[in-house]
Amino acid sequence: MALNLCITPKCKLVASPSLDSASFLIPSLGSSSFSKSRNNIASVSLSSARSLSLRRSGSFSVRSSLETAGPTVTVGQVTEVNKDTFWPIVKAAGEKTVVLDMYTQWCGPCKVMAPKFQELSEKYLDVVFLKLDCNQDNKPLAKELGIKVVPTFKILKDNKVVKEVTGAKYDDLVVAIDTVRSS
Numbered sequence: 001m002a003l004n005l006c007i008t009p010k011c012k013l014v015a016s017p018s019l020d021s022a023s024f025l026i027p028s029l030g031s032s033s034f035s036k037s038r039n040n041i042a043s044v045s046l047s048s049a050r051s052l053s054l055r056r057s058g059s060f061s062v063r064s065s066l067e068t069a070g071p072t073v074t075v076g077q078v079t080e081v082n083k084d085t086f087w088p089i090v091k092a093a094g095e096k097t098v099v100l101d102m103y104t105q106w107c108g109p110c111k112v113m114a115p116k117f118q119e120l121s122e123k124y125l126d127v128v129f130l131k132l133d134c135n136q137d138n139k140p141l142a143k144e145l146g147i148k149v150v151p152t153f154k155i156l157k158d159n160k161v162v163k164e165v166t167g168a169k170y171d172d173l174v175v176a177i178d179t180v181r182s183s
Contacts, residue, residue, distance in 0.1 A: 109168035
């Protein structure tokens with residue numbers, strides 16, 4: 001399993017949500033398991049350890065406490081979730097803003113919003129963008145989140161829904177994301 005770790009003072013957590021909790025110590029930059037690019041991005045491969053601590057001139061910790069495995073969240077992209085992966089990814093996001101697009105395959109306005117939602121994920125790199133197909137398999141989660149119409153966009157902060165935008169209202173969605181990010 002690969003964990004992408006950002007080595008800059010502003011970075012908090014960039015991790016694969018499928019990582020339960022890992023522990024790995026990289027003794028030096030010359031380690032074969034560590035590579036650093038010129039943009040200060042490091043790539044670390046982990047097996048089944050318990051926490052990651054990277055030491056160079058300082059210490060960086062990466063922790064994730066997930067109950068179930070899930071897909072990797074990639075910054076600048078929309079990640080498809082389901083009833084099993086949604087909450088673990090939200091919990092792993094920590095204090096980051098999470099925006100969930102709740103859609104169906106047959107919904108025309110959902111199809112119109114999909115490319116715009118992708119553009120937002122490329123614009124707001126500090127926000128986690130997720131999408132949930134409200135099909136029969138994901139009905140329990142859709143019901144738990146109180147969906148009544150598609151598309152519905154739920155904006156979460158600290159594991160709680162703090163804003164909702166219903167319908168294909170792009171401008172309202174941008175305002176809602178900006179409001180939550182600034183709070």
